[in-house]
Amino acid sequence: MYFFLSNLSSVDIGLTSTTVPKMLVNIQTHSQLITYAGCITQMYFWLLFSGLDIFLLTVMAYDRYVAICYPLHYTVIIHRWLCVLSVLACWIVGVLISLLHTLMALRLSFCSHLEIPHFFCELDQVIHLACSDTFLNDMTMYVTTVLLAICPLAGILFSYSKIISSIRAVPSARGKYKAFSTCTSHLSVVSLFYCTLLGVYLSSAVTQDWCSTAVASLMYTVVTPMLNPFIYSLRNEDIKRALRGLLGRATGRAPAGPPR
Secondary structure, eight states: OOOHHHHHHHHHHHHHHHHHHHHHOOOOOOOOOHHHHHHHHHHHHHHHHHHHHHHHHHHHOOOOOHHHHHHHHHHSSSSSHHHHHHHHHHHHHHHHHHHHHHHHTTSSSSOOOOOOOSSSSOHHHHHOSSOOOOOOHHHHHHHHIIIOOOOOOHHHHHHHHHHHHHHHHHHHHHHHHHHHTTTHHHHHHHHHHHHHHHHHHHHHHHHOOHHHHHHHHHHHIIHHHHHHHHHHTTTHHHHHHHHHHHHHHHHHHHOOOOOO
């Protein structure tokens, strides 16, 4: 799990670095300009890191499934090489998919001055601003969305259905709590990421309120990667003890000492 968490943290750093620095520069300079090359580059890395986020969350769901449903076989099934190969496969697929969309966007022709109603170059909005035919781009985007977003989500839901079935079979309440606590952090991140991501694309298909879409996009591109370290850190006892001490000082109460 910590191996996957380290990769997820690296991907989150890349995802926020793709959009946040340019957004801060725009706010500071009061200029919303971006070059064509800069827009294409930003779109490529956004596709890469957002896709990697989805793939790694799916792999981590399988890791939790094996840990809870087959705990005695965990070290045999989730061995070091499987972890390395899983992450490597995520990177290869992510690079190929983002490269495919970027190369297909390069074949489109655009007007000299465009206004993208977003705080970064998002694939769907960039494509629909093209002056040439975008049928192939739209079809590619829809197919890859089904294969690389819906299928991983189905895998995550399948893993958690098996996890819930296994937890329900645990006789003691303490055992159920211990089993469920091992996947609450991952489930929280998945819910936050997918709810905002699906909300953006489902709402954009119904309404043309670009302001609401940009605000929702801010959730999964900035807020969710920022919250991931805090959500996963709450499983660490040292972090919990430090947080209790901080809250105790804020409320004027002495923090509880370690058990004797």
